[in-house]
Amino acid sequence: MIPVTTFKDQTVPLFGLGGSGLATAKALQAGGADVVCFDDNTDRVSQAGKDGLKTQNLRELDWSHVSALVLAPGVPLTHPVPHWSVDLARDAGVEVIGDVELFCRERRVLCPQAPMIAITGTNGKSTTTALISHLLEALGYDVQMGGNIGTPVLDLAPPQPGRHYVIECSSYQIDLAPTLDPTVGVHMNLSPDHLDRHGSMEHYAAIKERLVAGSKVAIVGVDDRLSSMIADRLELARKPVCRIAGERELTSGIYARHGDLLEAHDGTQTEVAHLGGIDSLRGDHNGQNAAAAFAALRALDIPPAKIAGALKTFPGLHHRMEVVARNGRILFINDSKATNADAAARALSSFDRIYWIAGGRAKEGGISSLDEYFPRIAKTFLIGEAASEFAKTLEGRVPFKVSGTLAEAVRDAAGEAAEDGAEEIAILLSPACASFDQFPNFELRGAAFVDAVRALPGDKNTQEVA
Numbered sequence: 001m002i003p004v005t006t007f008k009d010q011t012v013p014l015f016g017l018g019g020s021g022l023a024t025a026k027a028l029q030a031g032g033a034d035v036v037c038f039d040d041n042t043d044r045v046s047q048a049g050k051d052g053l054k055t056q057n058l059r060e061l062d063w064s065h066v067s068a069l070v071l072a073p074g075v076p077l078t079h080p081v082p083h084w085s086v087d088l089a090r091d092a093g094v095e096v097i098g099d100v101e102l103f104c105r106e107r108r109v110l111c112p113q114a115p116m117i118a119i120t121g122t123n124g125k126s127t128t129t130a131l132i133s134h135l136l137e138a139l140g141y142d143v144q145m146g147g148n149i150g151t152p153v154l155d156l157a158p159p160q161p162g163r164h165y166v167i168e169c170s171s172y173q174i175d176l177a178p179t180l181d182p183t184v185g186v187h188m189n190l191s192p193d194h195l196d197r198h199g200s201m202e203h204y205a206a207i208k209e210r211l212v213a214g215s216k217v218a219i220v221g222v223d224d225r226l227s228s229m230i231a232d233r234l235e236l237a238r239k240p241v242c243r244i245a246g247e248r249e250l251t252s253g254i255y256a257r258h259g260d261l262l263e264a265h266d267g268t269q270t271e272v273a274h275l276g277g278i279d280s281l282r283g284d285h286n287g288q289n290a291a292a293a294f295a296a297l298r299a300l301d302i303p304p305a306k307i308a309g310a311l312k313t314f315p316g317l318h319h320r321m322e323v324v325a326r327n328g329r330i331l332f333i334n335d336s337k338a339t340n341a342d343a344a345a346r347a348l349s350s351f352d353r354i355y356w357i358a359g360g361r362a363k364e365g366g367i368s369s370l371d372e373y374f375p376r377i378a379k380t381f382l383i384g385e386a387a388s389e390f391a392k393t394l395e396g397r398v399p400f401k402v403s404g405t406l407a408e409a410v411r412d413a414a415g416e417a418a419e420d421g422a423e424e425i426a427i428l429l430s431p432a433c434a435s436f437d438q439f440p441n442f443e444l445r446g447a448a449f450v451d452a453v454r455a456l457p458g459d460k461n462t463q464e465v466a
Contacts, residue, residue: 001027002158006105008032011065013058015085016072017044023152024070024099025053031106035070036061038085058085063092071096073148073172078203098176100169103153105179111159117296118147118180120169120211121188121221123343124289125149128188129168130317131281131293136164138310139302148173164300171207184299185215186292190226191342205230213239217299221288223247242295246288254295256287261294261311263304273308279323280316283350319446321347325453330417332453335430336446341369344432348373351426355379355413357406360433360445362386367393367432374398378425379416381409385437406438406445410452 004027014025017039025048028035037048038058049055069089076083077096089096107114119129126149133145144156147167156165167182174180190205209230212218220231222243234241243253251267259276262269273294275281281290290311297307316322317337325332333351338344340363348354348370358367359382367390380400382390387402394400403409406429413427429449439445 001030002103002106002154002156003030004028004033004102004106004154005031006102006109007067010034010067011036012068012070013038013061013066013085013089014070014072015039015058015083016075017041017048018072018074020099020152020154021072022048022051022053023155024072024102026051027102027154028070029053058088061088063088063094066092066094069094069096070102071098071176073098073170073176077172077175095178096176097178098173099153100147100167100173100180101177103156103167104177104181107159107165108181111161111163113161114159114163114165115184115300116165116167116182117184117186117300118167118169118182118211118215119186119188119292120171120174120208121186121227122191122208123340123346124188124221124285124292125168125186126337127286127317127320128186128289128292129166131289131311131314132186132296133166134314135293135297135307135310136166138313139306169211171204174211175207177210180211180214182211182215184217184219184296185212186219186296187212187227187230188221188288188292189224191224191340201226209233213237216240217242219244219292219295219299221245221292222250222253223288242299244288244291244295246284246286246291254291254298256284256291261287261290261308263294272304273311275311278312278314280314280321281311282321283346285346285349286321319442321350322446324450329423330414330425330427332449333426333428333430334446334449335428336435336442336449338430338432339363339434339442341365341367341432344430345370345373347428347430348376351424351428352376353378353420353422353425355381355417355420355425355427357381357383357403357409357413357427357429357449358432359383359386359390360431360435360439361437362389362433366390370432371397378420378422379413381412383409383431383438384433386433406448407452407455410449411456414453414456 011034013036037055119125136143142163145166146156147153148170149168218241222228245255261273263272319336322334324334335347354377381403435442435445
């Protein structure tokens with residue numbers, strides 16, 4: 001835990017008692033703040049009280065003596081409307097911040113020289129975060145990884161010299177971190193997502209840009225137009241910028257091409273790493289992820305040859321292009337983290353013959369944007385609420401079956417793939433949907449996929465590889 005001492009002896013209301021909210025409340029309390037917790041969920045409030053935290057309805061709080069409102073990232077700050085606790089804070093002239101902001105303030109007090117690498121983007125940020133952390137650990141560095149991935153940021157070990165922080169930041173967390181100042185800021189890409197919480201694509205992009213704008217060194221993916229514009233603006237502001245790409249050649253920056261990672265300076269390219277044969281870094285999207293990680297470590301003055309060697313040992317991220325089993329020519333791929341079409345596109349572009357499992361709770365736009373990958377799909381097996389909508393998109397273009405459940409889809413796909421004579425076949429769970437119609441989260445959806453693969457009848461030749 002990192003005790004938050006910057007609010008010692010001050011009254012700090014906190015709203016939102018999920019996992020990161022509880023961790024933040026305990027860190028504030030440990031640092032000596034008078035933290036007052038609340039949530040719209042009465043069970044959470046009750047549990048917080050049992051955990052020794054002070055609870056009170058914030059509507060009844062005297063806001064004249066409050067220093068800041070700490071908001072959990074899942075609570076609306078601006079859209080569709082500000083949460084009522086935000087309205088109370090603003091009426092009282094009180095700042096509204098989150099856990100990443102508290103971490104930044106504590107780091108500046110305790111050990112500002114402790115390197116902080118912060119990563120954001122619509123897609124790829126979790127894989128890139130895990131990859132950067134893995135590379136640093138493989139090279140012998142003291143690493144703490146957390147934030148929007150795994151461990152809440154304030155549950156990490158306290159800052160000290162030589163300790164490296166690799167922090168994934170969601171747009172919600174950035175929106176609540178006005179003084180976010182990483183040593184290295186990484187922005188991967190932008191596509192429509194969470195617009196219900198940010199109001200417009202422009203506002204969403206502006207929030208993402210704050211992370212790299214506040215960093216000492218900015219690493220920016222330029223495979224999409226909006227992100228490329230971010231890199232241009234930072235360069236005009238004389239910010240040190242390294243452009244990265246997985247789908248285009250650069251005259252300056254780091255990019256992936258045909259399984260190689262290249263570094264370009266003034267139009268001269270040098271191969272710095274080979275990604276071929278690394279299953280966990282397969283596909284153009286992982287080329288961008290690898291380029292981002294390579295650039296981040298180069299910004300810390302780590303030699304290229306050491307980074308290239310460590311890349312070969314990356315095991316991959318659970319639920320993201322994860323090869324969970326192999327049966328001869330057939331790969332079973334768990335890509336449950338692909339909760340929107342853009343994320344699913346990255347998986348679909350990585351295989352030539354696909355039996356695709358898709359569906360769940362659809363997001364805006366559905367799967368119509370994936371039509372360029374339809375020729376790769378032998379058949380689609382549809383699940384969840386989106387099945388009928390996706391069927392209309394696929395009608396006459398891709399063979400499909402409405403399987404309904406994930407377990408049935410795995411059985412259907414495995415049965416048909418067994419009759420396919422292609423050299424390599426991917427049975428790919430890449431839903432392009434949220435999980436909430438059938439599963440509480442994408443992790444449990446991915447675990448259910450693995451269970452369904454293990455339960456395939458008469459599958460004695462299937463080897464679990466992850």
